[in-house]
Structure formats: structure tokens, C-alpha cells
Amino acid sequence: MSERNDDFITYELQEFKLFEPLFRWARKKSLWIVAFCTGCGGIEMPPLATARYDFERFGIMPNPAPRMGDLFLITGYVTPKTLKRIIITYEMMQDPKYVMIHGSCPINGGVYWDSYNVVKQFDKYLPVDVAIAGCMPRPEAVMDGIMEIMRKIESGKADGWKRYRDNYEWYKKNQDELFGEGWREKEGKRWLAWI
Amino acid sequence: MIGIDWKIVLEVIGMLIYATFMGFIFMGIERKAMARIQRRVGPPLYQPILDTLKLLGKKESVSHGLIYDFGPVFALGATITALLFIPIANFQLFSSNADLIVVAYLLEVPMLGIMLGAMSSGNPYSAVGVQRGLLTMVAMQLPYGLALIAIVQHWGSFKLSEIVALQSVHGWSITVPALLLAFIVFDIVFQAMLGLEPFDIITAPAEISMGPMLEYGGKHAALLFTQHAVQLFAETAFFAVLFLGGASNLIELLIKQIAVLFIAIFVASIYPRFTIDQAAKFFWKWPTIIGIIAVLLTV
Amino acid sequence: MNGQYAALIIALPLVSAFFVPVIKAISKKAVMPFLLLVTLAQVGIAGWVFNEVYTSDKPIIVMAGGWRPPVGINLYIGHFAALFVLIIAVISFFMAYFSIKAVKVEPLDKYAMLFLLLMLGATGMIATGDIFNLFVFMEITAITAYALTAYNKTGEAAEASMKYMILGGIGSSFFLIGIALIYGATGTLNMAQIAQLAGNINPTVAQVGLALLIFGLAVEAELFPLNAWAPDAYQAAPHPITVMFSAFVVKAGLYAAARLLYLMQAVSTWHSVLRLLVIMAVLTVVVAEFSALRQRDVKRMIAYSSISQVGMIAFALALGSQAGVDAGVFHMVNHAIVKALLFLGVGYVGIKLGGTTLEDFEGLGRRMPLTAFAITVGSLSAVGIPLFNIFWSKVRIMLAGVSAGYTWGVALILGASVVEAVYYLRLIHRIWFAGGGERLSESFALGAIMLFLVALILVIGFYPNYAWSLAQKAGADIFDVTRYVSNVPLMGVGA
Amino acid sequence: MINDLMILIFAPLVAGILAWAFDVRGIREAIGFIGAAIPVVILAKTYQTVLSNSINYTITVGGFKLIFQLTALNWYFAAVAAIVGIAMALGMISTSRSGYEWLFALMSYTGVLGVFLSQDFIGFFLLWELMTFASFMMVLRNNRHESLKYFVLSVIGAYAMMLGIAILYAKTGALDFATIRQALYMDLSIGAISKGESALLFVLFLTAFGVKAGAFPLHVWAPGAYSEANQSYTSFFSGALSKAGVYGILLLYILMGAKLYAEFGTFHGHLTFAYVIAWIGAITVVVASFLAVLQEDIRKLFAYSSVGQVGYILLAFGVGTSLGFAGGLFHVLSHAVFKGLFWLVTAAIILQTGKTKFKDMGGLAEKMPFTFAMGLIAVLSLSGIPPMAGFASKWLIYEAAIQAHMPLVAGAIFLGSGLAFAYVVRFLYAVWFGQRPSDLDNVKEAPLPLLIGMAILAIPNILFGVAPGLVTEYINKAFGSEIVGGDYFKLVTPTGTYNALLVTIVLVLGLAIAGLVFLYGATTRKIPVTNTYQSGNPVIEDYNLSIRRNFYKPLAEALDFWLKYSWDRFYERIAGIAEDFADTLRQSFYNGNVQSYSWYLAIVLLILALWGVL
């Protein structure tokens, strides 16, 4: 299964010459969050949607489908089991996609620095655009992070997805090193008994 | 063959652009009103246009096969057709060539387009979404039909333009008591057609993550959003034409459409979601009984 | 003058029946071929008589000993009699050949003698013009029938023939009392003269006399309460004899009843007797059909079906209208052919596979295709499927029935024939689509007979005009009593 | 003596017998096809003459005068049967296994043509029985129970008709339609037929035609019979044979219409007897559609669906107005065409995959593209999507029903068409889309003759969809009065218009616009079915990604109150009771001891004696 998955790398992207500035403005003003809350930060996101902070003002809408979403929030410690799901969902998202990690755990393992079950450095496996420090940053910090993402999109620097495509081998090597070769097939078979 | 007279072609193109734009604005109003009810600031009115542009601007596009692409295209095409057969304000467009039943059926057809695409995506969540969408449509068919029959029997004609003319002479349909009942029934059915709150089991975000539209991304989702916009405009116009006596000019039609929209929004922001068999049982209980009464009164 | 040769149809079987012991003395094996020869001759004579009657369109009157009626006994071979004598002869010829194959039980000469006497009795009942002579021939038929039923020497056969004997005996004795009453009232035994004098007999005597006559013949003609002996007799008798029973023995009884019924038209309470007969006929059809529904033995099932079809003929004849009688006669002809084919087929299967239960018929289509095809065509036509012969007569009967005002009767008969369709088609499914087996060899001659009967069915089915015209003439012969009376040269004694 | 009509009617039968005789694979297909093609040729030849006057042909058989007549009306029905017949023949070329099937398929073809053309009751009854028997033999081969259920019900219907014919014969003394019609018309004044008798006649004929058309209480045989027979024959079975029942109802109107009107008057402005037929049709539509939605077997689904669609035609005739007849006749054509197409598609699927249950099918769209395209056309037509023939006829029926102030009946049609939409999409999903089971990977496209058959049935779907005027103009000629106005592409009724061509053009334009928007975006990349979002779980080939079993479970739960009652079980119980009664009757009467037999004789003598005295 894993080798078939690489064709999204070889597929050449669509370059909109004429409407690029318009699309960039639209991408900035309408970020859809893929509702994939890992770790303890998931509970931090709903306050953003409430009346006090209301990220919908900026056109941000939580959207459960990865195909439509473009902002991927990693909101807490990432275990290898969850990382597999994150990688698969990330690859399903369509291209100008951005990753934002909350809290210190994805950055450097944080509190679980010595645990066998927590990924120490998220950035090795998936490209990260914005990282927000703090052991679960407050909503204001998250809003600031979102502002940061918007500024990066505006200036064109939010190129996490480009980095993932360019050096996909490196990322793939790290992933296979952690999970072992052809881990998608093995994982699928493992859960077959449960379905 | 009808000679291509340029007046109609211009009118059609103008109407399409106007309808799409106003459709997006209606979706914006819908989201803004819901936000304001929850005391939130809410997105700008043109937010749906932004969303659609963003989706259209995606650099990558994925497809599960020919029918997966054909689904949204067919849905948008059918909705545009339905729109062009409704007499909008003073523009006659093609409404002289088709009557109530044809338009009612054309408004049903986009459902098939979406279902076609969703089914061919091979995702169980979208299959459950398709199943619920169809059951809702089946459930609402009887009251929907009864409401339409009540109108036709009262005004005695199927042609929409004729109904509008009669209403302008004898006053709006809702002034007639029997048709008021039909208005209520049609309003409940309208809620299900748009997939708003009490009956949004089709795209139940929490349960099956966007239902049928789960596998749609990039330009396919953009197509579906434009289809939803045009459908919103077409259905509100249809509602206005049937019950609120159509409009002589666009602004009057716009006011009526927004009034209808607000009824739907207020109902949507209050009610929790029906499960699918509750929805079916509900539709076959109260709306059908009211519909039968309305129909018997007008015969 | 040549009319006198017609008497041969009675004389030939009688004489040859008594020659059988002589032939046996010469050589045991010659008995059956002799039987075959006699029946062949009978067919020739009957064919000549049929041709004679239908071309000259006048009945042949044969006076016994030159005495003119009402003193002498006369044979009245009208259109009906000519037709049916030919049918009896042909079927007896076929059965004679079938007996060579089917009957293995030892005293073959006894069998041959009884066979000929049975044929004689039936022919006589149909041809006679004198009621006492009718009684004599009826007795001959009945007694040979009792004997032949018991011929297989099994316990079941003995019990069946005992039942047949008791019921037959009671029936024929009351028939004799009837004749006595009629003879006492009219002073004559000749049917034509009775028809003339029927008007002025004292009504109650005529009524009771007619009723007893019909009752006697009804036992022979298997009407509802009286046909309890029939299913056992059909099943127990050897296969060729069952064919003869259902093909013409029962029909002779029916014909006699119809003839007497229509002779006594002038009797005042005639219509009430008719209504009673109609009720009994409808009940026969319904009860027989329902009893056949869950039969395990195919031969008994077809026996029940034959009883119900005979009931339908009785219903038609008892309607009291020309259309009814024509339909009844047409159905008689069709039924004779179809039941002959069916019983022949089932009998042949019984011999080849040693039993006629439903299990034996499993996958017959592969084992004995020709017989299976014959049985399928037979049962399809018995059900009344269009392109076969019984369809036309059934339609005629229904139309006549309703025109005569018996709508409820027709409705019941139609309901019963739905039941008939069910069990026949179950049989067909079992034959063709269930089970299998290797192919057995089938005798060529029997196959030819079966194919001839199948061809006959299909011809009448596809183009029934000729058969219908025959039936109409025969029907007129029974119904039109005035013409019957005018044909018989009475001496005018004691008018 | 040999004239067109005789060839038209008996050619298929002769061909059938020949095909059964020469039971060699190549020859019998050719003979069978020729047999099915002859009627089409003759009908095409006689089209011109039929419009002006009628062709007659009479033969006397067994004392009955059988009259066959080809007028504009029964030319229409015969043409519908011919189209479906030729498609069936093509289908049978690839799916039939023995001469047996050719014989009885063509025999039923003769039966149907004869029924449509005959002008007297005996010919009508003879060919009706022949048709029933032939179709029964087709089903008997595969399943005894279903075929017996079918045969018993249709024989009860046929014998009810026989009783009706006999009563009419007794009352009017005639058998051919013209004189009966005349006699019944004059009978209005004389009153020879009482109210009770005409009610009895109406009920008898209604049962007879109701069984064949599969009306509500008598529809029980349809699912079993349609699914057990050879599938390409079922396209003819449900396409043309059910039309015989509907033609009968039309006949009822022609013969006894005036009499029934005089006897039963009107109810709320509709003819009472017509109102009864309309409601039977409406109930059939709703019940059959609900049952069709809940089916698990592809054949059963289409069986119930065709019962429902014939319910539409009954309903249209029940409306009683001339527009109702026009709608009904149009729906006869469109139903025959799209239902025939559906059955041929099913035949192709079953032939290639060998599966009949929805749960083992799926993802066949890539493997059988042409069959899928034909299936899609049939789906669009059945669910009544505007550019298709199905919509035009359904639109006419709506107009008629609502115009004749039958609101609840029109409501039933709405519900019926919604349900039709649901079960048709269920078929699409379960068979064509979704994940393909591993054992269906080497499925090939259907054989050529079957494909041609499907194409033949698909063309009229589109042709009469875009230009419904062709059919309505012919129907106007058949009825002689201008019922549905408008030219070839536009239907105009007193209260509504439907311009089919314009709708098609605008739909194409809309698709073009949407296509433009679609092409503007990034070029699409095809991905396998396992690349779907299962909340991040890795999906491998042997996950079951599609819901093919009980797709409409919630609807079944919502309806469980109604699903408890089934007419099928009710009839089975009656059959059981009848059989037990028969057995007890036999035991009680033929109980084998001579004493009771002689008692019976004594009883009869007693009756005779009493009779004498009374």
C-alpha cells in the first residue's frame, strides 16, 4: 500500500498564474480546521469558537473532512499510534495545507520526554508551519498563532506542504524508521480482527 | 427549433450571475444570523464566496472515477436548469415552457447528482449520508406533493406565471386559509430540502463528518457549494412564487426571499437534530395530516 | 339390406368370446393374437358402420329376427351410437395390444373372454333401442367389470371388485324395478314407443320409474354419492381394463341415462329430476377434484380426475338444452381420448418401473421421454390449456351451463378445475424437473399408439371444427326425440 | 386466406415450435429471433393503413367465430409488445439454455399479440389462457412453488373471466365485442342485467385483469414469478404481459363503461367504478414501492417496482378523463421500455457475475461500462428525471389526476415516485459503485446480442423523452380527439405545458457551465477506493467499505407496524386450509368400507322418493 501512495508526489501541481493573489487572499481569509484533536489540547479549541474569541470572524470553520480542510492542528502529545493516523489524514488533505502544533509535547516531547510512547520531535515526521509554546497555550496564544499562519499565507512563506513534497524521502525515512517498513499494510491487517 | 433571440440569452446569463451571487450572500446571511443568535460576531456576508474561491484555488484535485466527477457537475447543471424555469420577478426566462410539476421535479434532481458522486466515492460514511439523504427525501415527498396539489387545486392551473398573475389579482396564497396550511407544510418541507437544522441528518457533522460530501475536496467541493448557493436562491424564489405571490421586480423578490430564509434560520438555530426514522415518522404524521386537510379544503 | 351387417358389431364379439376356449385348446399362445384379430375386425365393421351412418345421414335400424318393434328388439345405431361404437372398437384394439404387454397373470383365455364380453356389453348398451335389452347389456358389462377388477388376484383387487359388485348389484336391481314400472305403465319395452306414450302415464308412476332408471344408471355413470366404488376399481383393475373403464364403460352408462332422460321429456316433473342430476353432477366434480389434490398414487389421482370429468359431462347432459347435450357429447369424445392416453401412459410406467406412486414419476422425462411427453400432453389437455382438445369442450360446457341458468354450478366447476390444474402441474414438474435417471428402452408399438392419441388431441385442439360437427350431430340424435321416434318403424300395436 | 394478421399472431408460435424441435444452439436462436422479428416488420408495414381504417381477419374454430382486428388503439399495444419482444429475443440469444425456453417465450408472445388483437371473447380467452400457461411454464422450470402460486392466481383470474364471458353470453347471446357493446348499450333502457349482476360482472373482470396487471391484493405472485424465470424473458414478462391486464381494464371501459356508469353513477364527480380502479392503482403504487425499497435481492426489487409502475397505469385509467387515458397509454410504452431495459441489465449482471443478492455485488461500473450506461438511462427514466420518457408519462398522469380533483391519489403518486427514486438509487449503489468484492474482478462485459437488445430498449427511452409529442400525437389519433396539444417537442394540456426539448437543451447548457467550472480547477488524480477517510485508519483491500446489506434499515424500522401484515402469508394460509379441507373431505367420503357406501345409495333413494312425493 505504501508504494502506491507516492504518486501524489510525482503529480505536478496546478499553478494559477492569473488569479494567484485572489486565491492567496481567499486562502488567508477562509482557513478550515481539520477537526483532529490529539492529546490534551483538543479541549482548548472549542473556546475559540465561542462568543468570546470567535475565530469564525476570520472565516475559520471546523470541518471534519480532511479533503476540504487546510489547517491541521496538532494540539497535544503525539503517540506513534496517533502519528500514523495523523500522517494518513495529512496526506489526504489537498495541497496548500498548513500544520500548527500546540504545546511543548509535539515540539520536544515535553513532559513525556522520557516516555517510550510519545514522539519526541513532531517536526521530523511532518512539516510544521507554526508552533505555539506552552503546556497547552491559552486561547489568546492560539489566536495569535492563527494570526501568524494568516500572515505567513499572505506573504507566501507558509510552505510546509512544499517542504513535504520536496524532501519527501527524508520524511518517509524517518517515518519508516519509527514504524518499520510498509507499516500501513501491517496496521490495516492488525485492526481487521476488530472490524 | 427556437431561434436564438439574444434578449433571452443575455437575460439568462445575467440571471445566472445574479442568482449565484445572491445565493452565496444568502449562505453568508445564514451563517451570520446563526452567529448573531449565538451572540458571536460571525463571518462577513461574503464568506461563502471566499470559501468557494479557496476550494477552487486548491492546487491538487483528487477523484474516485468518472461518476465521482460527473455527480457534482450534474447536480449544478440540474439546479441551473431548475432555476431558469422559475419566473423570477419580471424576467420570464423559460417559465412559459414548464409548469409546477416540472420545476418541482427539477429541484429534486440535484439530489440524484450528489448521491451519484457520493456513492461512487466508496466511503462508508458517505454511503450512510446517501441513505439518510434518500430517506429524508422519501419522507418529505408526500407532504411536499400535498402542498403543491393544494396550490394547484386552488388556483386551478399548473403554470407558475399564471399562478403569479392570479395571486397579484386575488392576493397572496397565504391569505387563503387552506393555503395557509399548505404554507406551513411547505415550510417544514423547505427546511428538509435545504438540509437545515432539524433535518440536517444528511450532513450530520458530528456523526458521519459531512455525510455525502465527505470525500469531496478542492474543485468538487467548490462545485457543490455553488450548487447549494443556486439551489438556495432557486428554492426561496420557488417558495416566494408559490406562496408570497411572486414579485414584480427583483428587490421585492429579494425581500421575500430573505424573509423566507430568516424563518428557516430561526427554526434551524433552535431545534436539535432528528434521527432519520424519527424524521420519517414525523413527516408522515403532522405535515401529512395538515397537507390532507389543506388538499380537502381546496378541492 | 346391408344394414343387417351392422348386427355383426354385437354378434362378432359374442361368438368370438365363446370361441376363445377352443383357441386355447389349439395353442395357449394363440389366444392373445386371436383377441387382437377380433378387435381389429370389430374396428373394421365399426368403421364401415360409422361411414354408412354419417354419409347417408340416416340411422341403421337392425330388427332382431326380422320382428318389427315393439314386439322385436331393435338396434338403433344413430349418429351417437355409430361414433361411440367406433371409439369403443379402436380403444379396445389398442388395449388388446397393450394387454399382451401388460397382463401376465395366468388364465389368459379367461381374460380374453371377459375382455370381449366387456366390449360387447358397452357396444350393446349404446346400440340398443330397447330398455330391457339395455338392462341385459348393462348386466353383461357390470359382471365382466366385476370379474376384470378382481383379475389381478391381489387382496386390494378382490376388495375393490367386491365393493363394485355390491353397489353395482343394488344399482342394477333398482334399474330393473324402474323398467318394470315403465313396462307396467306403457306396456312396451321399446324406447321409441315409450317416448310416444310417456305423456299420458300417471305422473307419479312416471316420476318414480324415471327416477329409479336414472338412479340405476347413475351408479354405473359414477355420479356423486354413488361413485364410491370407482377410485378403488380403477386402481385395482389391470391397466388396459382401467383405460376401458374410463374411456367407454362409464360413458355407456352416461349415454343410456341421457337417452332415457330425454325420452321421458313429456313427464311433468322432468325438470325437478334434471335439477337433482345437475346438483349431483356438480358435487361429483367438486368432491372428486378435491380428493385428488393430495394423492400419493398417480393412477388413483387420474382416476379421481376421470370421475370429475365424467361429472362435468353429466352436468352438461343434464342441462336440458341442445347446446348442453352437444357440449356433453363433445366432452365425452375428448375425455375418452385424453383419459385413454393418460391411463395408457401411467399403466406403461407402472409396468416398466413397477409402481405408479409419485416417487416413480420423479425425473421420468429423462428415463422414459416418450411416455413422459405423452403424459404431459394428456395432463395439459385434461387441465384445459388452450391448444388442446378439452379446452374447447370445457368452454362449450361453461357457456351452455350459464345459459341454462346454473351460474353457481359453473362457478363451482371452474373452482374445482383450478384444483385440477394444481395437481396435474405438480405432476408435470415432478416428471420433467425433479430427479433423473438413465434412459430406459420403450416399446415402439405402444409409443406409436401414444403418439397417435397425442396427434388426435393436438388435431382436435388446433382445428376442432370436424370434431365439433360430429358432436353436434350426435347431440341432436340424443336430444331430438321426435326424429328418433319417427326413424323407428313401429308396428302401431297398443298405441 | 393467409393475411397479415394471421402471420402477425401465429408467427412467433410457429417459430417457437420449430426452435423447440431443432434444439441446436445456433439454429434455435436464429429461428427464435426471426419469429420475434416478424411481428415488428408487419406492424411497421401496417402503420399507415391502421391510422385510416382497421384490418380484419376472422376464422371459425370449433363453431366459434374468432375475429381479429388491428385498429389504431391495439396497434399501439401490439407495437409496445413487439419492441419488448424483439429485445427479449436478443436477450434470450445469450441467456437461454434450451429450446424449451424459446418455445414458451414465443408462445407467450403469440398469446399477448392475440389478446391485443382479438375482437371476440372466445379468441380473447383462448389466447389469454395460452399466454398465462406459456409464462407459467417458463417459471415452472426453475421453481415449483412460485410458479404454482402464479398459475393458481392467474387461473382463478382466467376462470373468473370465463364466468363473466358466460354470463354475458347468457344475457346478450353474443360473444364478439361489437354486438356485446351494442347490446349493453341498449340494455340501459331494457335493464335485462340487474345492478347485482353488473356488479358481479365488474368484480369478475376486475379480478381477472387485476391478477395479470398485479393490482394490490393480487400482486403476490409477481415477485416470485418475475425473479424465478430466465431474466431476459422477464423483461417481456413484466414489460408486455402485465400490459395485457391493463388492456383488459381498457376493454372494460369500452364494453361496459356506459352500463357501469348507469348502474353505479358518480361519487364526488368521478365515475364510481373508475374511482375504485384509481384507488386500487394508488394503493398498488404505494405498497409495491415501499416493499421494493426494502428488498435485498435485485430481481425482487425490480419485480415489486414493475408491480408499482403498473399501478401507475391502473391509476391513470382509473382517473377516467381522456387525459388520464392518454397518460396511462404513454406510461404503458415508457414502463415497457424502461422496465424491459432494467430486466435486460439484470440479466446481463446475473449472466456475468452469477450473483443475485445485493450483498455480493459492487463496483461493476468499470467492468461493465456499457451495461452501466444502459442501467443509468433506465434509472433516469424510471425515477422520472425530466429529459426521459418516464417523466413525460408521469407528468401526464399528474396533470390528469390533479385536474380530475383526485388529490389524495395524486399524493400517492408523489410518494410512489419518491420511493421509486430511492430504490433505483439503492440499485445503482449496491451494484455499480463502491468497493468490488474480490471474486468479481474478472467479470467481462455482457455478450453482444444482449447489448444490442439493451440499446434497442434504450433509444425509445431517450427519443420519447426528448420528443414526447410523437407518442401523444399517435394517442390523439387513436382516441380520435385532441387530448394533448403541442407539437413533437411540447406537450400542452388545458392547465400545464412541458417543453421537453427546451428542458433538455437547458440541462445540457447547465452541464456545460458546470463542466467549465470543473475544468478550470486542478487536473484530477485518480485514487484507489482504499484511499478514503476512515478517521485516519489505514484502509486495506479486504475492509468492507460499502453498505450493501439492508441499506434502508431505518425505513424498515419506521414501517415495522405495517410490515407485520403480508398478503403473501395470508394466501399461503388459505391454500393450506383448502388442501387440508380437501384431505378431510376425501377421508370422510371415500372411507373405504362398503357399508357407508351402501348407506349413500340408500340416502339417494330416500331423496328420490321424497322428490317423487313432493
Added chain:
Amino acid sequence: MDMNEKPKVEEKAEEVAEAPRLPNTKEGRLVKAILEKAPYAEGSIRRERRVEFKVPADRIHEFLEVASEKFEILIQITTVDWLKEGEFELVYQLWSVSESVHAFVRTRIPRENAEMPTVMDIWPVAETYEREAHEFFGIIFKGNPRLGPFILEPREYEKHPFRKDFNMIGYVKMIYGEDFDRYDESKTNYVI
């Protein structure tokens, strides 16, 4: 998973004295009733609605059957790894719906190839807890059909990571390699 993993060591000594004079509260009566039926066990009342029992390892199954009449629900099977005493301490936490009392039933089993009879026959839910205990501590429950791999990654099968003697740091260094070495402070003297 292991909520109250470390009971206070010092509290164990004085418990024996308190056994005879149980207060006449609801919990007291409950413990007295169970102790009569199971003399080999010792029961005490920690506080209102909290009761404790200590049961020798071999009689645990019998005791639990006795306790199951009163205590209908098995909430959790917790394992404590006393490395120094070389023993596992299994704590069966029961909840009585009728009296709404929470009971802790403690047993001690030796650490090497620890064996325990399964309690699935009393409470079927025990299967999950026993699998978890087996996966993380390596205790073999006789009679539990599905003891195999449960929720850990394939890499950690049969490694029983929660045992005190499991070399966590070495294992993590082996998996995450260089990005784990980014920290320099030594691990020995940290106190959580």
C-alpha cells in the same frame, strides 16, 4: 489505568489491631458479614463508603465469589509492582450498587512468572483488565482466552513496560536515537 497505584506503606502495620471492634455502621456490618463467610481474610474500613480486604493469593477466587453477592461490579484490577519485596500486589476494586460501598481486595503474588486464576466467570468484564495487566506486567491469568497483544505497538509486545525493572531510558534511546540525546542532565537523581 493505575489510579491509586501507591498506597501509603506505613499505614499497613496498625491495621491488624483494628480488626475485632468494627463500628456498627453500614460498612461495618457489611465487612462483618463477609468476614464470617471468609475467615481467612482481614477486612477494615478506611472511611465512609470505603472498605478494604486483604486476602491470601490462593483463596482469592473463593473470596471474590463470596464478595460478588454484595459487590455487583468489578471496577478495575490494578497491579502494583513492589520491586524490593519481589512481589506484585493485585488490587480488585469492587463497587456495591445496593449498599453503594467501594471495596479494595488486595492480594500479593511473587514477581517471577506470576500466576493468577481468572475471575471472568464471576465478572466477564475482567477479561479486559486481565489482558491489560498481562500486557503491562506479564501476569498470566489462567483461563483467560485472549491474553495476547492488546493495545501496545507491535514493538513493545512481551516487553511489559510498566515493570519497575524495565529499562525505560535505554529503550527510548534505542527508538528515538539522536533526538532523545538532546538533553544532557542525568536521570539518576530526579524526584517526581
